[in-house]
């Protein structure tokens with residue numbers, strides 16, 4: 001585990017977070033600076049720097065991350081109105097933490113295209 005990775009530390013419990021879900025290979029927690037009424041991050045335990053480094057070996061993991069986000073959306077009752085699942089990759093997209101994370105955003109209307 002890269003020692004300076006914030007999300008590796010959150011997964012390890014070295015930095016506290018408001019956990020929504022955890023199993024041996026992934027977890028979900030509340031974003032510390034929510035930009036929507038529902039803003040949950042889903043991360044794998046494995047340190048994958050961004051979506052650009054996803055390999056075929058991650059197929060099942062990616063499926064499980066999306067499935068978890070969908071389940072949380074159901075639980076928070078935003079599924080019918082709609083929600084957004086986002087991977088930011090690189091500076092122009094606004095990626096600030098280089099450990100793969102899926103944003104679940106919902107609970108308000110969102111514009112398109114994104115800013």
Ligand code: 5GP
Pocket residue numbers: 006015017018029030031032033034041087088094095096097098101
């Ligand atoms: P990115 O900008 O890389 O796509 O998303 C990183 C997200 O991590 C941001 O939405 C930011 O608010 C969130 N974040 C950064 N540091 C922390 C932290 O220490 N705890 C939690 N829960 N979220 C964080």
Ligand code: ZN
Pocket residue numbers: 002005006007008009046047048098099
């Ligand atoms: Zn990491």
